[in-house]
Amino acid sequence: MRPPAMLIHTVMLALLFGVATDVAAHAEAGVAGGLVSGFLHPIFGVDHMVAMVAVGLWGAQLGKPAIWVLPITFPLVMAGGAVLGVAGVPLPAVETGVSASALVLGAMVALRVRPPLALASTLVAAFAVWHGYAHGAELPQAVNPLAYGIGFVISTGLLHLTGIVLGVLVRWPAGAGLVRACGAGIAATGVYFLALNLGVLA
Amino acid sequence: MKALSVVTVAVAMFILPGSAAAHLVSTRFGELYSGMLHPVTTLQHLVPWLALGLLCGLQTPRTARWALLAFPLAVLAGTGLAGLVPGLPHVDTANILSFVVVGGAVALALRLPAPALLGLVVLVALSHGYANAAAEFRGRDWALYATGVGLAAYLVITLVAGSAHALMTGRPWGSIAVRAVGSWIAAAGAMFLGFLHLVA
Numbered sequence: 001m002r003p004p005a006m007l008i009h010t011v012m013l014a015l016l017f018g019v020a021t022d023v024a025a026h027a028e029a030g031v032a033g034g035l036v037s038g039f040l041h042p043i044f045g046v047d048h049m050v051a052m053v054a055v056g057l058w059g060a061q062l063g064k065p066a067i068w069v070l071p072i073t074f075p076l077v078m079a080g081g082a083v084l085g086v087a088g089v090p091l092p093a094v095e096t097g098v099s100a101s102a103l104v105l106g107a108m109v110a111l112r113v114r115p116p117l118a119l120a121s122t123l124v125a126a127f128a129v130w131h132g133y134a135h136g137a138e139l140p141q142a143v144n145p146l147a148y149g150i151g152f153v154i155s156t157g158l159l160h161l162t163g164i165v166l167g168v169l170v171r172w173p174a175g176a177g178l179v180r181a182c183g184a185g186i187a188a189t190g191v192y193f194l195a196l197n198l199g200v201l202a
Numbered sequence: 203m204k205a206l207s208v209v210t211v212a213v214a215m216f217i218l219p220g221s222a223a224a225h226l227v228s229t230r231f232g233e234l235y236s237g238m239l240h241p242v243t244t245l246q247h248l249v250p251w252l253a254l255g256l257l258c259g260l261q262t263p264r265t266a267r268w269a270l271l272a273f274p275l276a277v278l279a280g281t282g283l284a285g286l287v288p289g290l291p292h293v294d295t296a297n298i299l300s301f302v303v304v305g306g307a308v309a310l311a312l313r314l315p316a317p318a319l320l321g322l323v324v325l326v327a328l329s330h331g332y333a334n335a336a337a338e339f340r341g342r343d344w345a346l347y348a349t350g351v352g353l354a355a356y357l358v359i360t361l362v363a364g365s366a367h368a369l370m371t372g373r374p375w376g377s378i379a380v381r382a383v384g385s386w387i388a389a390a391g392a393m394f395l396g397f398l399h400l401v402a
Contacts, residue, residue, distance in 0.1 A: 031245060068378040072309055072385045079389035083396030136393060140401045146245055149393040153386045 034144030038151025041135055042159060047102045047193040048131060050186040052156055054105035055124055056163015057179055057186075061109060061170055066117055070124055071160040075153050077125040081132025082149070086139050094137075096197045097130035103190030109183025131156070233343045237350020240334055242358065246297055247330050251355065253304040253387045254326060255362025256380050258319070259370065260308065265316045266363060269323040274356035276324040280331020281348040288336065296329040298398060301391020308384025311377060327355065 042048045059070040084091060091097075105127065107113075108120075115123075135152045142148030166182060169175025195201040241247040254273065258266040283290075304326060307314070314322070334351045335344075370376035 068381070072378075072382050075382075075385045075389035076306075076309065076392075079392040079396075082389075082393045083400070086393065086396045087400040136396075139393060139397055144245075145397050145402075146390070146394045149397075150245060150249065150386075150390045153390045153393075157382060157386050 030143030031147045034142050034147030035151040037142055038135075038148035038153075039155045041138065041148075041152050042131075042155045045098070045134070047099045047190060048134070049159060050189045051098065051102040051105055051127065051131065052159035053163040053166070054102065054109055054183065054186045056160040056165075057109045057167045057182060058105060058120070058124075058163075059160070060164050060167020061112060061179060062114060062117075062120060066120060067164060067167075069117065069121060071157065071164065073121060074124060074128050074160065075157060077128040078132035078135075078153075078156065081129035082136025082139065083132075084129070085133040085136025088137075091130070091133050094130055094134050096194065097127070098134055099190050099193035099197050101127035101130060101190070103187050103194060106183045106186030106188070106190055110180050110187055111183075112180060233346035234350040234353075237334075237347040237352075238354040239350075241330070241351055241354045244334075246294070247334060248358070249387055249390065250297065250300040250304055250326065250330070251358045252362055253301065253308055253384060254323060255359045256308045256366045256384055257304055257312075257314075258323075258359060258363035259366025260311055260377070260380065261313060261319060263367070265314070265319055268316065269319050270356075270360055270363060272320055273323050273327050273359045274352040276327030277331035277334070277355040278348055278352040280328040280333075281335035281344070281351055282331075283328065284332045284335035285344060290332065293329055293333050293336065295395070295398065297333055298391055298395045300326045300329065302388050302395065305384045305386070305388030305391055309381050309388055310384075311381050331355075 042052060055070055055074060059067040081091075104123070108123075139145050139148055167179055170179050192201070241251065258269050261269075304322070307322075331348075331351060335348065366380050370380060
């Protein structure tokens with residue numbers, strides 16, 4: 001495209017955006033804002049994020065049926081925790097619980113702990129309540145609470161998927177080592193956030 | 203030159219428009235299209251409809267066939283019901299409950315007998331059809347609007363059920379993916395239900 005033609009196109013495009021006026025909205029307002037804020041909530045809390053990846057990694061390491069039991073039950077238990085958060089039921093040490101979940105789940109992956117499925121599920125479910133509570137506590141303030149909830153559930157599910165996909169590496173010896181190293185990294189992140197929450201680090 | 207143009211456009215994009223809360227429904231695109239767009243642009247309808255499509259995809263084609271046909275017809279009946287008996291209580295709660303019930307059934311990969319599936323589909327359809335019409339009914343051409351809602355219902359359920367069935371055929375992870383999405387839908391519904399009854 002020749003420069004003058006490009007300039008004209010640019011100015012026209014700028015005008016197009018410039019003259020756009022408001023278009024009256026639909027009854028359901030704030031869907032985009034709610035979805036985005038919900039989607040970003042688990043990602044912006046680094047300890048949340050790594051703990052969710054650890055769930056997927058651990059599931060992949062444990063193999064069937066944990067690889068699918070954990071990601072399917074987690075959102076449901078998390079919703080229970082979120083309702084407690086929405087209702088404002090006091091739950092002790094929420095942020096500490098979230099950081100501890102990164103430490104414990106990361107350590108499980110790093111040490112390749114293989115408990116029975118019921119025990120692994122109970123452990124993950126207990127942490128799911130804390131994670132859900134932390135997200136749910138902010139749901140009533142969201143622009144669109146339904147969209148916020150959908151956003152953070154999708155985000156959490158995709159973080160599990162990330163862990164599961166990374167966990168496919170356990171088929172190869174070097175990959176299995178890498179997965180354990182990821183677990184160690186996650187546990188270390190948990191320690192850091194735990195220290196912050198307990199006031200050990202300023 | 204090119205970089206300058208890109209920067210100019212980008213700056214224009216961010217600075218100039220006010221709130222562009224756009225939605226074609228309100229531009230009078232025609233009653234039929236208003237009806238088609240309303241359910242697919244409202245999370246409260248779209249998400250449980252997706253779940254219903256997934257649930258039908260999980261059944262055998264023989265079981266699901268009648269449900270696919272019954273869904274849009276019952277949605278149509280629901281919009282009619284809104285005209286005949288306006289102001290029924292608890293319709294919104296029923297719609298949110300459909301997230302939990304249908305999403306939960308998908309997460310559990312329930313294989314339902316044909317009458318049970320049909321009953322569930324018709325109940326969900328009536329309540330959603332009702333809510334679609336209740337929100338948008340006044341001053342509209344009912345026949346065109348309701349046909350639009352019914353068409354959207356048919357498109358959503360057949361496309362989703364077909365896609366889910368195709369995804370699960372020959373792929374062991376396909377049914378896990380479908381079940382995971384079902385659990386997401388149930389979880390989102392349970393939280394919103396909690397919000398509606400405890401806070402709002």
